[in-house]
Amino acid sequence: MDPISLAFGLILDPYVLTVMVLAGSFGLFMGAIPGLSATMATALLVPVTFFMEPVPALAAIVTATAMAIFAGDIPGALLRIPGTPASAAYTNEAHTMTMNGKAEMALGLSLTGAILGGLFGSAVLATSAPVLADIALRFSSFEYFWLACMGLTCAAFVSSGTAVKGFVSLLLGLFIATIGIDPMSGHPRFTFGNVDLMGGIQFIPAMIGMFAFAEVIRSVTATTPHFRPPQERIGNIFKGLGPVLMRYKVNLLRGSVIGTAVGALPGAGSDIAAWISYAVGKKFSKEPEKFGTGHPEGIVDAGSSNNAGLGGSWVPALVFGIPGDSITAIVIGVLYMKGMNPGPTVFLYQPELIYAVFLSFFLANLMLLPLGLTAIKSSKRLLLVPREILMPIILLFCIVGTFAINNTVFDVGVMLVLGLIAYLMEENGFPIAPAILGLVLGPLLEDSFITSMIKADGDLLAFFDRPIAAALGVVTILIWIVPLVVRLRRRGRLPEGVG
Amino acid sequence: MKVNDAVPGAILIVFAAGVFQQTLGFPPMPGQDYGSRLFPQVIAGLMTLCGLSLIATGIANRHSEPLFVPAEWMRSPPHFVNFLLLVGLLIFYILVAGWLGFIPTAFIILTLLMTRLRGRGHLISTLAIAAVASLVMQQFFGQLLRVPLPWGIVPPVYW
Known part of the structure; x- marks a missing residue:
């Protein structure tokens, strides 16, 4: 049987479909509740997927994230509180529409934009990943070293906050990755004789601590009063939607393209894609003055963009093992755990699994229609779930999820410490995503460097010997140098201007 | 902060x-x-x-x-207590879950944190939620996913 038929068989299994529906409902719930993000949904889902076969595990993550990114629009439109950071770009617009009595239109546009954008991102993923994988098959440790460098640099630059703070976060992640026995020399590093540290810091406790526990801390210490649930009834969200969508079909396509491209950029995820698309939408609009007054145009642009970004971010993750954002950083960890080492060889040896992942993307976006509609209809009740009950249960989930991987309470301690560090970092403008990327990519970076040096007998110029490696190397070094040069030149000019 | x-x-x-x-x-x-x-x-x-x-x-x-x-919660004693309780409860789990067992430890953590966040007025529903959540979590992770959550002082019960 060919791999595509096999993939259909794998994904249409009733067990996998049930897992997808459950994960989708979980994602909708997490996304719709302000303060619980898509990344947190993924972080809490991973310990459960740990016990599944690769296809249901990955399908669960794909479905949950697609649902969570959309569901973030619901409290955005109804309460002016974005459910996930990816909805923040157009929360104001959607809420103003609700205030003008157009809640149905705002939610309808969000849902259809999310589905169409998501399908576009999935199509790009399914068509471009195998082609890129073919090229990536020719890569050696030299190319992987530069790819890892480039991915990490972009992650630090693109993340929120200043570039220096992004780098600090990245370096922290890279440092954590060096803890434990060095696989090359067999020498323990930074373990201080502790047996638990010998195996290194596992990424699941780190991720649950930094994304989920840090959020619990923020929630229990929040001094602002909790929001009031919306009062209005939601009618038919598809009423009058067709003409509006037809009018903004260019926006829909543009949002999807920008979302997919930005998503594929290492370090930039759906939230950044939504901000960029909203800004681009306003720049090219015929009526830019209407933006911010409850105008549907920006919602179409950004709403399709954030869901398209999901598919885009999986391209570098599956093809090169370089994550596009924090969610795919988690996915890469899951792929390693499932024995599907991300990279081009997975397309060669396990093509049916990769095709099944692509199919799960399409299916998840189609499922968004019935599940998303149900979530919109039950939004009043969903937003009534008290945070005072939810947060203690999430805390328990964090504990059990962390414990489940190695069955040791040491990991619970790791989660506590890293959660506190992540909380302090975010309070002071240090982004967290680069740290997780550093933790996941650190071993790849170090191994590819040391392997390359063993092959080249210590000659650093070998990193520029092969054509693709040389090109990647030059681009990476330019990314490092150009901002520094621009800054220095600006500084050099400033006194003249001032004088 | x-x-x-x-x-x-x-x-x-x-x-x-x-x-x-x-x-x-x-x-x-x-x-x-x-x-x-x-x-x-x-x-x-x-x-x-x-x-x-x-x-x-x-x-x-x-x-x-x-x-x-200082963050706003640091200047507000009730929120500061919330923070200390949260961290304290995690340390409590690390120290005692092994011998006390998952179900009792989880029950204590949920009860204390929920009572703190919801107030004593909801004590009965808090106790009920804590009991159900601890048992469901043990059942889901312990039985279904085979995570060896510690039984401690509670005799292992399979249902």
Whole structure:
């Protein structure tokens, strides 16, 4: 049987479909509740997927994230509180529409934009990943070293906050990755004789601590009063939607393209894609003055963009093992755990699994229609779930999820410490995503460097010997140098201007 | 809790110095120029540069950014207690879950945290939710996913 038929068989299994529906409902719930993000949904889902076969595990993550990114629009439109950071770009617009009595239109546009954008991102993923994988098959440790460098640099630059703070976060992640026995020399590093540290810091406790526990801390210490649930009834969200969508079909396509491209950029995820698309939408609009007054145009642009970004971010993750954002950083960890080492060889040896992942993307976006509609209809009740009950249960989930991987309470301690560090970092403008990327990519970076040096007998110029490696190397070094040069030149000019 | 950038900058430099000092004890790889100490040393070097940059920014912004501004919850005793309780409960789990068992420890954690956040007025529903959540979690992770959650003083019950 060919791999595509096999993939259909794998994904249409009733067990996998049930897992997808459950994960989708979980994602909708997490996304719709302000303060619980898509990344947190993924972080809490991973310990459960740990016990599944690769296809249901990955399908669960794909479905949950697609649902969570959309569901973030619901409290955005109804309460002016974005459910996930990816909805923040157009929360104001959607809420103003609700205030003008157009809640149905705002939610309808969000849902259809999310589905169409998501399908576009999935199509790009399914068509471009195998082609890129073919090229990536020719890569050696030299190319992987530069790819890892480039991915990490972009992650630090693109993340929120200043570039220096992004780098600090990245370096922290890279440092954590060096803890434990060095696989090359067999020498323990930074373990201080502790047996638990010998195996290194596992990424699941780190991720649950930094994304989920840090959020619990923020929630229990929040001094602002909790929001009031919306009062209005939601009618038919598809009423009058067709003409509006037809009018903004260019926006829909543009949002999807920008979302997919930005998503594929290492370090930039759906939230950044939504901000960029909203800004681009306003720049090219015929009526830019209407933006911010409850105008549907920006919602179409950004709403399709954030869901398209999901598919885009999986391209570098599956093809090169370089994550596009924090969610795919988690996915890469899951792929390693499932024995599907991300990279081009997975397309060669396990093509049916990769095709099944692509199919799960399409299916998840189609499922968004019935599940998303149900979530919109039950939004009043969903937003009534008290945070005072939810947060203690999430805390328990964090504990059990962390414990489940190695069955040791040491990991619970790791989660506590890293959660506190992540909380302090975010309070002071240090982004967290680069740290997780550093933790996941650190071993790849170090191994590819040391392997390359063993092959080249210590000659650093070998990193520029092969054509693709040389090109990647030059681009990476330019990314490092150009901002520094621009800054220095600006500084050099400033006194003249001032004088 | 907001601190002037110079504070994390200084912490970073001290941390990097510690990392560098530790790497001196790593043995070199025989016959190789690059060994297990290279990467941590590069990281320590870059951390020092970032630390210096943060200190420079911090000094430049010293008038607009005070050295330490406590978060709002730090000045509000009830929220400060919430924070201490949260961290304390996690430490409590680490210390006692092994011998007390998952179900009782989870029940205590949920009851205390929920009572603290919801108030004593909801005690009965809090106890009920805590009991159900602990049992469901044990059933889901312990039985279904085969995670060896500790039984402790509770005799193992399978249903």
